[in-house]
Amino acid sequence: MKKACIIFGDQLSESLSVLSHLDKEKDTILMCEVNEEASYVKHHKAKIAFVFSAMRHFALRLQEIGFKVIYTQIDSKENTGNFTAELKRFLATYDADALIFTEPSEYRVKKMAQSWETLFNIPVKMLEDDRFLITPAEFSHWAANKKNLLLEFFYRMMRKKFNILMKDGHPIGEQWNFDATNRQFPKGNISIPSPFNAPIDSITMEVIDSVNEKFSGHFGELSKSNFYFAVTRIDALRALDDFINNRLIQFGDYQDAMLENEPWMFHSHLSFYLNCGLLLPLECINAAEEAYHLGKAPLNCVEGFIRQILGWREYVRGIYWLYMPNYASMNYLQANRPLPDFFWGAQTPMNCLSQCIGQTQKWAYAHHIQRLMVIGNFALLCGLSVKEVNEWFLVVYADAFEWVEMPNVTGMILYADGGLLGSKPYAAGGSYINKMSNYCKNCHYKVKEKTGTTACPFNYLYWYFLMQHEDKFRTNPRMSMMYSTLSKMEPQSRLLIKANAEDFLNSLKPAKYT
Ligand code: FAD
Ligand code: DLZ
Ligand code: SF4
Known part of the structure; x- marks a missing residue:
């Protein structure tokens, strides 16, 4: 045959x-x-x-x-x-x-x-694609008859199933999750290692030239000087080594931190290789666990990294196959506003967005909190079109494939799946971004101002979002504190927030990019 x-x-x-x-x-x-x-x-x-x-x-x-x-x-x-x-x-x-x-x-x-x-x-x-750690059928079996599909329970099951960071049936460190110690903002100067940069050979040079010629109208920069990707298994393994030896040690501590002109931080920059197959999930997990046992990296960093791959990556794939094709058309909050022009390269005075989108344009990369709490949060609060936001995230990141992009966008950032993936929307005002970044220092807007022409738009957009979707979220126990604050707000303050938010939303220029 x-x-x-x-x-x-x-x-x-x-x-x-x-x-x-x-x-x-x-x-x-x-x-x-x-x-x-x-x-x-x-x-x-x-x-x-x-x-x-x-x-x-x-x-x-x-x-x-x-x-x-x-x-x-x-x-x-x-x-x-x-x-x-x-x-x-x-x-x-x-x-x-x-x-x-x-x-x-x-x-x-x-x-x-x-x-x-x-x-x-x-x-x-x-x-079957056995490069993933569990099959869609196994995920569906795990999900069956569960009231909600919380990541945390899936992750614990995966830790046990693959015997990762476990000792005598218990999680090492007697805790499954060290996030509480993982949300620091760097105080003073920190030294961020240079990211891994793979050598460019004649094959890559030829590809760069033909892509620039054939796809010149596409978003993003491409030249020899911004092409850092490993394109062979050998170089992808070097990229993994580089992360384990140089950045894992502070991965957890600064996982949520964002600094101006610092796109790479202590993240692994391995998603591209995992998603196209040059690296396998278990070898990345094993390399991190080994670094812990050798005393090269602390538990909070190693556990945090492992959770992303053993937990989130497998979980979002499970969600994708469990709910497709319906997942693609979900729009729980009826979000239909066109994407503003600055998503495709126009200027914006909002420094956080300008930083995150600018680096995306240059490197086809942004780290998780930039995607979630800056760009994603903005898209959620503004009610940007679920379809257009999905397309944007699929276009702009070198690691984007629909099975991983869509649950992160439709589920995690836009709550368009009505809570299948998350128990509450990741909505936040400017103070969250100010706490985790230094973007606000150089912004046209003032993060401490709640309303008015120079107030940070995230502030009034946040409250406006809560007002608009009160029917859906007021009874959510994880949002009760916010709704009780909203209830105590003076009617005049509510009116001002509404007016500011509507002015801002009306000022957004829809993108011309198609
Ligand atoms: P690290 O921070 O070093 O994390 C290690 C690895 O964990 C990543 O390489 C990735 O494989 C995995 N991982 C971490 N978080 C997630 C997650 N939420 N879902 C799935 N895997 C995860 N990731 C993609 O691979 N492709 C996408 O298209 C994609 N789109 C996203 C869209 C939005 C709106 C959000 C909020 C997140 C998205 N993510 C996506 C998840 C995450 O942001 C990226 O995996 C991560 O930023 C890649 O950079 P890194 O390799 O440095 O990750
Ligand atoms: C992302 C991508 C691109 C840009 N081009 C190709 C291609 O020309 N040939 C190919 O085999 N794969 C490509 N890919 C990756 C595919 O989109 C990916 O393999 C599919 O999403 C598989 O479902
Ligand atoms: Fe972003 Fe608001 Fe801070 Fe400006 S002030 S960087 S818009 S969070």
Whole structure:
């Protein structure tokens, strides 16, 4: 039996399930750079270049270890522009008895793949993606009959299941979670290690040139000087080492901190590699746990990092597959306001947004609290369109794939799923941003002012948000304190907040970007 195989751009792992089903002598793999994937939403130029370069390097690696690979580059004359048409072209020249692949990570592509058996009249085998630590079926089993699907309980189950940071059935340190010690803002000067920067070879240079040429209208900067990504497994492992040896030691302490012109902080910058397959979740978790046992990093930092991967990453994937396709159209708070122009590069006097969006444009990266409490919080408070915010987050980050982006946006930041993922919206006024960052010092607005033309917009937008959605949130026990403060507010103050918020919202210029 001669098999045809397709490997997608986020399946760049030598341990990918499909590879162990191939006969190196008889079977052939197709990999293709296609216009549809790069522009069904107009991905950040650096993200496209990262994926294409990593794909090209992976194809070479597969050939080096004996697989037959047919590779279509984006600038090839024969390139038909989408997965189905590329497969059709491939199957027409290659007499295969079956088509085999590891399941695509996104609903959209999985649906497409499910049509191939009939379309090409060929037996199709779709294998489980065992690079994740639990399957959608296992997640669904865990979720069954639960009143709410809190991350914390999922995380504890995963700690036990994989025996991570456990001793005699108990969590090491007798605590599951050290977040209480993890929310510091740096006092005085701190020294932030330089981020890992992978070398650029001629393959990457060529990719940068063709992406700049072909996708010139897409958001984001792309040049040799802002391309820092590892595009091979070897360099991704170096990036992991670099994090473990240089930043893990302070990861937890400053996990929520934000400093002007410091995009990288003590975060790992590994999501790109995890999501395209150059790194595997368990090896990152094991490396962090080992650093703890060797005394190289403290428990609060190691536990905090492990929770992100063993907990959040697996959890959001579970949520995605549990609720798709309905999840994509949820809009609990009826948020439909168009995205303002500064999301796509126009200026804004709000320094926090300007910093976070500016660095996103430059690096296709922002760390979690910037995404959640600055950009996400703003999108929530302004009632920005769930569809447009999802598209923005999918476009701008090099680590964005729908299975992870959508639950974070629809669920975590916009509460558009009505609380399937979080028990309350992550809404906050300017004082939270002021506590965790130094952005407010250089802002046009005054964070301490609650209303008026120079008041921080987050302040009145926060109260306006609570007023607008009172029917939905007043009875939420986690929000009762806020609603009791709101109840005590003078009617005149409420009117002023409403007027300020509406003026601000009306002043937002919708983006022209399409
Ligand atoms: P670190 O802070 O070093 O964390 C370590 C790892 O934990 C990350 O590499 C990532 O794999 C995982 N992780 C941490 N938080 C989450 C989370 N909430 N969900 C899933 N995995 C997590 N992450 C993506 O990988 N792709 C996305 O498209 C994405 N979109 C997001 C959108 C919003 C609105 C928010 C609030 C978060 C989003 N995240 C996304 C989660 C998180 O912000 C990024 O994983 C993280 O910032 C990546 O940087 P890092 O590798 O330095 O992470
Ligand atoms: C993100 C991305 C981009 C920009 N381009 C391609 C591509 O040309 N070819 C490819 O195989 N994969 C690409 N990817 C990653 C895919 O979007 C990802 O593999 C799907 O989301 C899988 O469901
Ligand atoms: Fe952002 Fe408000 Fe601080 Fe300005 S004052 S940086 S708008 S939180």
